[in-house]
Amino acid sequence: MKKSFVLKGNICYSKNQKELYIIDGGYAVCVDGISKGVFPEMPEKYSNLPIKDCGNQLIIPGLVDLHVHAPQFPFRGLGMDMELLEWLETNTFPEESKYADLDYANRAYDLFVQDVLKGPNTRACIFATVHVPATELLMDKLEDSGLNTYVGKVNMDRNCPEYLREKDASVSAADTKKWIEGTIHKYDHTKPILTPRFIPSCTDELMKMLSEIQREYEIPVQSHLSENRKEIAWVQELCPYSRFYGDAYDKLGLFGGMKTPTLMAHCVYSSEEEIHLMKENGVYVVHCPQSNTNVSSGMAPVRQYLNEGIKVGLGSDVAGGGETSIFRAMADAIQVSKLRACCVDDSLEQLTVEEAFYLGTLGGGAFFGNVGSFAPGYEFDAVVLDDTNIPTTLELNTKQRLERLIYFSDDRNVISKYVNGRKLF
């Protein structure tokens, strides 16, 4: 049963990419899990609802992580001296192979879910591994946590160690169908998402089968795009018929369009043609600034994507990134955009606090539907934040308090959390 209630506090959410809507001591009304809006006075109409008074705390929409690898959580912060392709071989693939063992998966996924749960994120799009049982176990745990997530069993039938490679395209596709059928209607707030790892690890044959599966079940898609220069060159070799990396996905039937909601993580080096196609096909760019820094990928031109009207959200990309909190991704996005403007290309202005907050809430939330705002009709995801452990002598307004939470908060600041009206804690 969806809950109806009112939260009172200093409410802050994005009106749009440029502006925050802030109402101090306001009332955020949730009816059956859906926001009825935010009001300066308690509306007569909702006077029968219970009110939770959050005092001087901040109330913001839940944060949205559009790209994170759950099985990589155990080795975050380790071996960060390699670039992408070497890092995959050395750190990632050996770790991901362990998820063939359900006992290991059970222990490791508990750590991941607990970490996300106690932080400010309410939604996530998650890569699991190639293993169906472990992926289902992760989905069970996420469902129990109350978070809203998409989870992907990963597809890989080439260019990875044999211990992790699926037998062939047919086996990979058959396992994927079986997994989708077993999970697509199983949960309330945990859904499957098609997850070919990236072009280098999926044969054309597999990609075409996945494209058919996508059309059959109408599920969304997530993958990686134009993260690293060597990767891009490699894709060109592997798919000589493609004009650019995104074109390879497109020719294989997995690059957005009306019925194929698609997330592409990174887009650090997307060409003008690729950008144009992403826009045309409604593909989401998932900006993962910390990961792009840690594995020396580069600095994505997020301002350009925003200027072009492309859909953009943020990703933690653990374990390329270290922290699951999308507050950290917001801070990193601002910081990287400054270094890019200052050292690489001053035609693209730095991101503002308002824009980074938009990307981590409404920008990414759109992938889940009406998510990431308290405007009427939006699913009611809320995070209540206490900032008293970030002291200052100054009288700060709510926007300034939010800015400091973006830069300095950790799980101690997250007091309670609601997803689609469900109270998680």
Added chain:
Amino acid sequence: MKKSFVLKGNICYSKNQKELYIIDGGYAVCVDGISKGVFPEMPEKYSNLPIKDCGNQLIIPGLVDLHVHAPQFPFRGLGMDMELLEWLETNTFPEESKYADLDYANRAYDLFVQDVLKGPNTRACIFATVHVPATELLMDKLEDSGLNTYVGKVNMDRNCPEYLREKDASVSAADTKKWIEGTIHKYDHTKPILTPRFIPSCTDELMKMLSEIQREYEIPVQSHLSENRKEIAWVQELCPYSRFYGDAYDKLGLFGGMKTPTLMAHCVYSSEEEIHLMKENGVYVVHCPQSNTNVSSGMAPVRQYLNEGIKVGLGSDVAGGGETSIFRAMADAIQVSKLRACCVDDSLEQLTVEEAFYLGTLGGGAFFGNVGSFAPGYEFDAVVLDDTNIPTTLELNTKQRLERLIYFSDDRNVISKYVNGRKLF
């Protein structure tokens, strides 16, 4: 009275720039505040000393912050959308003017000192403001905290708002002398350091007077150098006789040399000539990666400084930087070095974890003498770290645990702290 004792645990410190010395379950011996070394077994010779068993925790040298502005602590994380010179006018100078009021200084400096105290730093070189009473108050508080610090009353007699500008060079110099005489012998572990803010805010006349004061009292010097391109151009206008920014300091008698230990924060855009002079004069480069990012200064070529054999340490540079912890500065230094190598100049290799740890301990510690190591003869600064709240399924070795603490730790991980043998908590 200096203490004598032994800490047992997983001990980790820098042998040199490239290598860590790690001894698990080792014994770090402190006699009268000085390290006698680290031993795999308890040496018979010290068997009369009390042993503190830290179990599976890590024991590292205290971290050293070579550049931080205490009065800027209240506005860290705010208004980070400006470049240096605009940020000084808008945020910094109005806040610093409040320290004319001792009540305000009392409240604000308490917050700063408490924050540093609970974190991993044991040493710091600190800018106060132009105000002598507030600077002395800060020194009193730091002395009480048990930290080892240099603190500078700031000098400014031009190019700042009148409300903060000292009356003239003579008044500034006289106040400085009075302050030095009042504090140079007052404390056990809090010392004055000469602190002309930077060339733009100090007339040549004032700088020459400060140079004389420096020689008279033989105290060290701290300032800013080549942080921002506009600042560098401005210095060239202000000091047309100088060949480069550092040459202006040098011609005014405040740029290192045998008897003038000198810290220069930033050095983002130092020319070859400036680098050569820093090396010749033994000037320390203080690398402040987060600040250089936040105020869009750029990415300092730290690898080049290390290759040249220049002395380098790390600075938090609050409030250009947000966090006082030098663990964060280590992580930022690595990350910025990767972006620099990947996007600006691939001839300079990224910094390693070992190098960042070196910079934040032994590299910066050298400014305080034999500090930043547990090698015999070093002052015994130690931080005991617990990492159980950074969970993983993996069996990690001590170096890996240190790496994760660099990326993810906060004050919860700092269990106890010793400075020159004094236990702070």
